[in-house]
Amino acid sequence: MKRRKDILTKAIEALSKSRVSPEPPQELVDATVAKLAEMDKKTADAASKRITFIQRMRSQKGWVRYAAAIILIVSAYFAGRLSSARPPDAEELYAALKPVMEREMLEPMYQQWQLVLTSSNAALKNQLYDEFRSALNEYAVQTLAASGAATNQLLRELIQSINAAQMQDRRWVASALEQVEMNRMRDRARFADGLETLAVLTEDELQRTKQDVAQLLLYSQPIDSNQEMHENAIP
Amino acid sequence: MCLQVINWQIIVQKHGPAVWQTAYRLLGNDTDTADCFQDTFVSALQVCRRERVRNFAALLVKLATARAIDQLRQRVHRSQASAAWADCKAEPDVSTTPFQQLQTQELAAKLLDTVARLPDQEAQVFCLRYLNGMSYRLIAKQLGVSTNAAGVALHRARTKLRRLLENDTGEQESEATHETAKGHLDQGHRSS
Numbered sequence: 001m002k003r004r005k006d007i008l009t010k011a012i013e014a015l016s017k018s019r020v021s022p023e024p025p026q027e028l029v030d031a032t033v034a035k036l037a038e039m040d041k042k043t044a045d046a047a048s049k050r051i052t053f054i055q056r057m058r059s060q061k062g063w064v065r066y067a068a069a070i071i072l073i074v075s076a077y078f079a080g081r082l083s084s085a086r087p088p089d090a091e092e093l094y095a096a097l098k099p100v101m102e103r104e105m106l107e108p109m110y111q112q113w114q115l116v117l118t119s120s121n122a123a124l125k126n127q128l129y130d131e132f133r134s135a136l137n138e139y140a141v142q143t144l145a146a147s148g149a150a151t152n153q154l155l156r157e158l159i160q161s162i163n164a165a166q167m168q169d170r171r172w173v174a175s176a177l178e179q180v181e182m183n184r185m186r187d188r189a190r191f192a193d194g195l196e197t198l199a200v201l202t203e204d205e206l207q208r209t210k211q212d213v214a215q216l217l218l219y220s221q222p223i224d225s226n227q228e229m230h231e232n233a234i235p
Numbered sequence: 236m237c238l239q240v241i242n243w244q245i246i247v248q249k250h251g252p253a254v255w256q257t258a259y260r261l262l263g264n265d266t267d268t269a270d271c272f273q274d275t276f277v278s279a280l281q282v283c284r285r286e287r288v289r290n291f292a293a294l295l296v297k298l299a300t301a302r303a304i305d306q307l308r309q310r311v312h313r314s315q316a317s318a319a320w321a322d323c324k325a326e327p328d329v330s331t332t333p334f335q336q337l338q339t340q341e342l343a344a345k346l347l348d349t350v351a352r353l354p355d356q357e358a359q360v361f362c363l364r365y366l367n368g369m370s371y372r373l374i375a376k377q378l379g380v381s382t383n384a385a386g387v388a389l390h391r392a393r394t395k396l397r398r399l400l401e402n403d404t405g406e407q408e409s410e411a412t413h414e415t416a417k418g419h420l421d422q423g424h425r426s427s
Contacts, residue, residue, distance in 0.1 A: 007400045008393065011346035012365050014339040015260065024255040028269050029247055032276050036243040039280055140333035141340070148337070 241283060247276060250292055254299045260366055261303035261347060271306060275299040293369065297377040300362045307351035349399040357392035360385055 251272070258271040275298045279291070288294055331339070350358050359378065363369045369377075375385040 008397045011342045014343040015346050018343050020256045020259045023252045024272055029251055032273050033244050033247050036276055036280055137333055141336045144333055144337045
């Protein structure tokens with residue numbers, strides 16, 4: 001149970017940690033806003049057809065206010081321009097201000113830059129180190145992933161070749177067993193034939209022997225009877 | 236007709252990053268995330284026409300999660316998951332080795348694969364809770380269910396995800412053992 005929990009928790013942590021670019025591209029945001037505005041406009045156009053007379057009058061009141069405000073602003077601008085004195089000469093002003101600006105601004109700016117560059121040297125080095133290390137890590141991860149994929153492919157091919165070899169072995173064994181079985185059947189048939197022939201021959205031989213014995217008995221019978229008579233006469 | 240006057244530029248600028256991150260975390264590549272981003276805001280506009288929206292952040296995150304899960308499902312159906320999730324990268328961490336980072340990436344991809352296999356509501360509840368850190372109450376409000384129902388859906392999602400993850404991992408671990416055992420068995424049969 002603990003292992004299961006660990007797997008799920010680890011997976012959630014891994015997904016939460018996955019690198020996400022913090023903001024969408026500006027083009028996408030602009031395109032989305034344009035799309036939404038277009039859809040909104042279509043809706044508004046459809047709705048504006050249903051605007052009543054009173055709403056039109058209300059909206060006209062708003063326009064009157066805006067027009068009055070614009071007129072006021074324009075008249076204030078012209079009044080201000082008429083009442084103001086002659087504008088100062090820009091070249092004179094620039095010539096007067098230039099040495100003061102140089103003295104007051106450039107010198108402190110130069111010193112400030114020196115300070116910033118000196119202090120940021122170490123930070124820059126650290127940042128470069130971190131970036132280099134992160135780039136190396138990323139490269140290693142990609143290489144590992146690629147090598148893992150290649151290894152998996154090779155293993156799949158190996159498994160396929162082993163399976164094919166095993167299948168071939170099985171086919172060979174099956175054909176060998178079939179051949180053995182056929183040989184056995186053929187040998188059995190031959191053996192049966194041979195036994196039958198032997199039995200027939202043996203039977204013939206037995207018949208012949210029986211006849212010979214009978215013949216022999218017939219030939220030997222008279223001799224035996226004469227001998228018996230002779231043996232009876234002697235005592 | 237829209238029930239409230241909304242400046243969509245401000246809404247997109249304000250909530251765009253959250254929507255983008257929510258979708259990107261689930262989809263893992265720019266192209267799909269961009270589609271999901273636009274779909275989310277279009278859906279939000281349609282929701283605004285129907286009802287008054289009080290919490291735009293929650294609504295947009297919920298819509299982004301739903302759209303992203305739909306795309307994940309389509310991806311699983313197309314069996315292109317591994318290729319598309321290849322873009323998914325873990326946060327660079329100097330304390331872990333590249334191998335550990337790779338393992339983390341694979342685990343994250345596996346979790347996304349299993350999330351895509353969950354029923355719609357369970358997947359949404361799980362993502363909103365664990366990837367966006369929303370409360371049960373807010374999730375329930377956004378999905379239009381009771382808090383108890385959201386809790387039950389989350390529990391079911393966790394149980395199923397554990398089982399699926401364990402099965403996947405178990406299958407991978409046992410594959411090698413199974414192959415070895417099969418080889419031994421075959422050898423035994425042949426020798427007998």
